[in-house]
Amino acid sequence: MEIFHLFNHPGKRSVNIDLHIHTTASDGSMTPAQVVEEAIQAGLSVISIADHDTTGGVAAALETRHAQEIVVVPGVEISASHPSGEVHILGYWMDYGNPAFQAFLERPRSTRVPRMIEMCRRLRGVGLQVRPEEVFEEAGGTDAVGRPHLARVLLAKGYVKDMEEAFRNYLTKGTPGYVKRVKNRTAEAIAMIHRFGGISVIAHPGLLEDPGLVDHLIREGVMGIEVLCHEHDREAVEKYSEIADRNGLLKTGGSDYHGDMLGKSFRLGDLKVPYEYYLALKEAKEKRTGVRDQAARCQKAGRH
Ligand SMILES: [Zn+2]
Ligand SMILES: [Zn+2]
Structure with missing residues (x-):
């Protein structure tokens, strides 16, 4: 073994x-x-x-x-x-x-990609120009793409001043970019x-x-x-x-x-x-x- x-x-x-x-x-x-x-x-x-x-x-x-x-x-x-x-x-x-x-x-991982596409779509709806491809690139090809990757893209693009702000304003429950994940x-x-x-x-x-x-x-x-x-x-x-x-x-x-x-x-x-x-x-x-x-x-x- x-x-x-x-x-x-x-x-x-x-x-x-x-x-x-x-x-x-x-x-x-x-x-x-x-x-x-x-x-x-x-x-x-x-x-x-x-x-x-x-x-x-x-x-x-x-x-x-x-x-x-x-x-x-x-x-x-x-x-x-x-x-x-x-x-x-x-x-x-x-x-x-x-x-x-x-x-x-x-099982839940296979839903992460469609979820990220939807999160980006919602963020574009509130004026943040972020494309799923940018987030996938940030994730380095991992299929465990998630909110931290998206937060890093938002930070790199100057939409937020730190990761915490990205989560607080855009990526947690009740904010514009949040999409529930299958678990x-x-x-x-x-x-x-x-x-x-x-x-x-x-x-x-x-x-x-x-x-x-x-x-x-x-x-x-x-x-x-x-x-x-x-x-x-x-x-x-x-x-x-x-x-x-x-x-x-x-x-x-x-x-x-x-x-x-x-x-x-x-x-x-x-x-x-x-x-x-x-x-x-x-x-x-x-x-x-x-x-x-x-x-x-x-x-x-x-x-x-
Ligand atoms: Zn952990
Ligand atoms: Zn944990």
């Missing part, structure tokens, strides 16, 4: 990890190889490439020349919908190459990650529109909570750690790094996520794999 060698650790136990990083495979500004190099420079021992609704950057990160100096956990960040709001669900170590898993990720359901996202052997985690719960969603997701079987992230202050970290402990869930942490995008001022390695979080996650993964192997053996032996 390909995933097992990823568990071998280079031996830097005291350093930090980052389980939530974006690349050019979605809306990050750095390639997977650049992310790996920068993460090593920053002294990180474990990272996860967790792009929006795509695992397109994972293989490149694993194949990077320096990848043996750092553990790269295959990940994904699924945008999922629940009747009470949108949620980002992180998935780690699932069998991402499986065509059924890829088809699941592809997978939360229960489905969690079930698919589990079906393919992965670990599901609620990303940056502090950003949820409805804080009650955490309970819904726990009932839907989510396995972990991203307690450490730049969006959480000390109080939020304590709150979500307590929720995780009370419900027997895993705790994770990640910077949600997008490169130099979105006007965020932090660097890789600024967020201190303890290595112990990785160990617990890895243990949970091994347990899942063990259970699956045992089930397979029992089946073979005709005991089921």
